[in-house]
Amino acid sequence: MHDDAEWSRPSPGRSGLRADAGLALVLAIASVTTALLYARTGMYPGAAEPWVWAVGLGLATLPLALRRRYPVPVALVVSVGFFVCGQFGVPEVLIINICLFIALYTVGAWERRRGLALWARLGIGVAMIVWLVITLIIASSSSDYFEGISRSGIFSAYATYAVIQIITNLLYFGGAYFFGERSWNAARNQALLEARGRELELERQTSAAQAVALDRLSIARELHDVVAHHVSVMGIQAAAARRSLERDPARAAEALTVVEESAGTAVDELRRLVGTLRDPSKEASAPTTIGLAHLSALVAEAQSSGTPTTLIVAGEPRPIPMLVDVALYRVVQEALTNIRKHAGRGATAEVRLRFGEESVEVEISDDGVRQELAQRSRGSGLGLRGMRERVGAVGGTVQAGRRERGGFLVRAAVPVAPVSSGSPASPTAAPVG
Structure with missing residues (x-):
């Protein structure tokens, strides 16, 4: 039986690794495509150099091919790629957010060391929130960011935008944590149910084998009691008949009568036993000639x-x-x-x-x-x-x-x-x- 504290999720296997590699490749191609589309819109003036694109998008997507084998290292590398893209002007926000969410979810769903899984997600989440807050503070004092948005007063439009960004990120990291933990617990419960099912099946097979053994033992006892008793009587009487056959034919005939009766009784008891074995429902209604x-x-x-x-x-x-x-x-x-x-x-x-x-x-x-x-x-x-x-x-x-x-x-x-x-x-x- 698996213990909740000692259970660890099994490795994904070759098919799982191939699926992760395919996912990483699809996300890498999608990130390049959306980055080119974002750049085409002109929303990101002064975009980064192509090599920065390659580093940021590559770190954010390709490590996911090993996400279930090395969940925490992959999450850290994807976080670095996410930071590079956001900090150095890579025009992509959709796919890299999806990649970071998948990486954090995988830590919760697949990391066997649960303490490490907790602290890794907490550390990445806090670091991202701190980076966001610093970025918002810097942007609040610069007119180059979000032109035309009021920054005066506690309840200014920019302050409202900052609050929305913080709440969105908290929900984002909270969702990754929640769904990762849920997947881990679901897999653990499924494994526990399967283990209990295997144990119940083993117990059923053991009980069936024990029942067969007990039945065989009961049959052996009945056969021994019936056969040994009557055969011993027949043997003794047959020997007596042989010894007295010439000098006392009447006594020999009497002994042979006992042999005949014992043989008939033995056959009747054997038939009763066989009939009970063939149809156990007859056992209660069958007449019995045994007992004190x-x-x-x-x-x-x-x-x-x-x-x-x-x-x-x-x-x-x-x-x-x-x-x-x-x-x-x-x-x-x-x-x-x-x-x-x-x-x-x-x-x-x-x-x-x-x-x-x-x-x-x-x-x-x-x-x-x-x-x-x-x-x-x-x-x-x-x-x-x-x-x-x-x-x-x-x-x-x-x-x-x-x-x-x-x-x-x-x-x-x-x-x-x-x-x-x-x-x-x-x-x-x-x-x-």
Whole structure:
């Protein structure tokens, strides 16, 4: 972002320099033409020598070719040319006045050092006014200037003419100052608006990229939770069916039934996920089978897959926000999946759901053998990372690690404001059955 105090107008570029050179050339030719016309009228008796014409008109016009690159030096040179023309009788007043105005305007509009711009214009303006006043004083005592104009009295015709000249010059220099400052401020404000526009566009692109990344992260978590859970169940049951296929066909058939059901459930959840991605408006109306109200089904599924699991609910169940409900359910689902994968044969699991006054907490523990814990620690960590991301998104925390008496423990807690009896309920989970 540009700072007002540090902003500097960019260089005009080649096209700008070519335009200034063309302007200077046009003004030089115009000044010579008008000078010849003024000389022809006979209004300037005793006109200066041609070389004085060349010096005065050249200094007043040609330096404007570099006016935007060197504003203050050009203004000083043009002022000298203006003085030469006026002091030594060059018969030209129109074009050189235009040139001086352009030079002073350019100092205000293009000089990057604002202090220098101020003092340069002030100095040139004061010098010109002083020169004018001295010239008027000298002319007031000489009858050769303005013959026939009364000079007697404070309110004489000549005094009135002098006042008009001073006022005209003050307006002239004041106008050059005003329009130069206005151009500088307009360019600065435009640059600030463009810089803010670029920053807003960059922020928009960053926000869009972050939104895409968050969506990808959410999809990755959902796929991991759905696929990992059901595939682990299918793997365990398929292994059980293989081992008992010959000696206990009925048990093998039962295990294969669980595999079939898990595969169907996984496909249904994947279809629901894909349908939500294709049409987000269906998310609110789509039936859901996840949430703390379905923990008993999740525990039963873990038991049927060969991991004895107990569900304990502490505290008074109460409605909680849907996002918290789903996040805690996914934590339990992922933790039970990890138990089946890593805790080893014969391990048992326990799921505790606690409803506190200001929080809801789930705790999943197992008594898996210690040699299996190292394998759990060497895993990809995607499951634990997904837990922390889900629970962190709703303001909660996740703790995971070994238990002192053996096994592994995952604890997730989310602050939930207590619901007063008279307040209306927001989208919530049903009580645990």
